[in-house]
Structure formats: C-alpha cells, structure tokens
Amino acid sequence: MMKIGAKLYNRRKELNMTLEDVAKIVGVSKSTVRKWETGYIANMKSDKISLLAKALQVPAGFIMGFDDKTLPPDESVLPEDFKPLLNKFRKLTKKGQEEMLSYLEYLVNKERQDNQ
Numbered sequence: 001m002m003k004i005g006a007k008l009y010n011r012r013k014e015l016n017m018t019l020e021d022v023a024k025i026v027g028v029s030k031s032t033v034r035k036w037e038t039g040y041i042a043n044m045k046s047d048k049i050s051l052l053a054k055a056l057q058v059p060a061g062f063i064m065g066f067d068d069k070t071l072p073p074d075e076s077v078l079p080e081d082f083k084p085l086l087n088k089f090r091k092l093t094k095k096g097q098e099e100m101l102s103y104l105e106y107l108v109n110k111e112r113q114d115n116q
Helices: 002-012 019-026 029-038 045-058 060-064 073-077 080-091 093-116
Strands: none
Touching: 002 019, 002 029, 002 045, 002 060, 019 029, 019 045, 045 060
C-alpha cells in the first residue's frame, strides 16, 4: 500500500501542479506541502485536509488514507467519453490548459456562426 505522502505527491504531479500552486490554495508554505509529501509532517489540521483535498481534487478520505478514489464525486457521473478528455486536459501545463480552453472557445463560436 502506498504511503499517504507519496499519494499526495503523485496526485499533485498528475494535475501538473507545483508545490507553490498547492500551497496557495491551502494557505501554507511550499515547504509545508513538501513536508506533507515526504511524511515529515504526518498530522495535518482538519481545515488543511479539506483545502488540500480541494486543491488535489480528491475526497478528504484520500488525504487521510481511507479512500484511494481520485476523482471528486461530481466527476464520477461524467459520461465515459468525457473522462479521457478530462484526463488529457489535466496532463497539460497551466499554459497548455489556457490555450486549449481558448481554442475550444474559438471552435464553439465558429460552429455557432456556421450553423446560423
């Protein structure tokens, strides 16, 4: 079974997030996030667990080691054909995600104009 710190690290990397990205959302320093990932700090305050779960897009049980599920509950109801797209989107850098959203907006507008 994978240790919680390693799960936190792996999940952060899956989302292409930096230590700083997570730290800003949770309201802690980068070094605190690193200490959680390395296991140097094992006990986390409950408000930080909730914020970290939000940052990593996982249930709080994942942070506490009770739940290996990585998709938030609302995403579990997505149609199957959306899930590969969402997974690829998450693998992009922040810049890549912004470019993809911009291009998607362009395509939607173009299609709207073409159908008028």
